[in-house]
Amino acid sequence: MNERFERAPIGILDVRTDGTVTAINDAAAALLEVDPDAVRGRAVGDVFPHSVDDTVPRAFAESIADEFSVEEYYPTLDRWLEISAVPAGETTTLYLQDRTDYRRTERTVDRLRGDLDRLVVINELISDVLDELVEASTREEIAETICERLGETDLYQFAWVGERELGGDRIVVRAASGTTGRTLERLTDQLDESAALPEEQAVETATPVLVESLGEEPSVPEPVRRAAFADGLQSLLAIPLTYGSSVYGVVGVYAADRDAFSERDRASFGTLGEMAGFAVNATRHRNLLLSDTVVELTLEITDPGTPLVAVATELETPLSVDGLVSQDDGQLLCYLSVDSAAERCAESLAAMDGAGHARVVDGGENAGSVEVLLDAETPLGSVSARGVTVRSAEYEPGSGRVVIELPPEEDVRRVADVVTRAFDAAVVAKRERERSITTAREFREELHDRLTDHQENALRAAFLANYFESPRESTAEEVASALGITGPTLLYHLRAGQRKLLESFFDPEPEEHAEVGREQ
Structure with a gap:
């Protein structure tokens, strides 16, 4: 065996026409996982392990007249081999290359x-x-x-x-x-x-x-x-x-x-x-x-472990919920009016289970407002997560009353059970009532009556001048100059007008609904 044959980077075998292996280099022996000294003189079918088609042994069982190339998978080797056969007289040379990585890729x-x-x-x-x-x-x-x-x-x-x-x-x-x-x-x-x-x-x-x-x-x-x-x-x-x-x-x-x-x-x-x-x-x-009527449920909460009942009891003061803002994780941002020092209320809430951060929004010695983050596993969090509207929530030492609204087709029992099963609570009233329908024109007329001329003019001019766009197309100074007033005066009128706009949208509906049915 010459040195070039032995040192070739690919596997090479010489096989006589009768299928007897006469020479094999180390690269071929490694690919076939055989001892090169032991396979010389053996049949090619004994050197190559079985594949699906056994192409090489079958080719030597017949006569190889022309060159051919085949790529086969050998299960016992867990390897794909590309085999090229080149006949030359009484000897056929087989060239072997490992194609496993290529096939897997x-x-x-x-x-x-x-x-x-x-x-x-x-x-x-x-x-x-x-x-x-x-x-x-x-x-x-x-x-x-x-x-x-x-x-x-x-x-x-x-x-x-x-x-x-x-x-x-x-x-x-x-x-x-x-x-x-x-x-x-x-x-x-x-x-x-x-x-x-x-x-x-x-x-x-x-x-x-x-x-x-x-x-x-x-x-x-x-x-x-x-x-x-x-x-x-x-x-x-x-x-x-x-x-x-x-x-x-x-x-x-x-x-x-x-x-x-x-x-x-x-x-x-x-x-x-x-x-x-x-x-x-x-x-x-x-x-x-869109419903013309709603079902109104009044729940009485007496569970001392709930934050708002607990703080009303601890401070011996009434408090009421001004508004709720739902968070993505189910928690509620709750705004409270308190009849005692707001600072004490915020400190107490921050230390309670079921409440997160708490801060004073508007403080005073005798009254104020507090912002507190309530967990989803509180009475207000539980009912809000069910898609109902919390109309009002008032608390006093020892208890609280929460009024919620549901559409008539909603399952009242399921919503009530959410609270009554998890907390010391009970449904104390249920009624159906009609809803007053305010048209867009009526809304505008009512808002017009609430705004002063200066506030309405400031809002209209700022709106038309694209002051509220992002980015702004007019500055406060430009709008103020057009109105013939100073910048601080414009901002004062804008804030006051925006406050009235937001009150009209977020304030609860006025208590002027005709009852349908009776309390139960």
């Missing part, structure tokens, strides 16, 4: 390209769902939109949407679409039996639940596992419909593939759950705003 690229294509399809699908959710005006339309879009795609077998039963904790099927087979029937049966399903877990934890082997997952009830196996279903993703700290329902998406939901897919579906929860919350608020 190619597979990875193909997989990533497939994942990207799938992600694009899923994102387009979810984008379509979100677009249609914007147009949905009822919770039934929201459920049907989600199911029809997800259940009728080739990516998934079926989808269903569940919500808590009115007046109870059981989840009921609101809508379903796709090839449900026997699985949805068994799901419904298990919901009736209060069995623990992944969808119920998603509702309880407010987080998505993934099952990648339905037939083997012990947490899935056996009837559902059997039905899923019979229907050819392997994976499930349960997505809660959330808004803030509220969970309005769940979407269950079932697929035939075990790995149907990648990490990117789950992130996209998480966005869908949040947007669907937002849509449900919006429909509830829309119903409340």
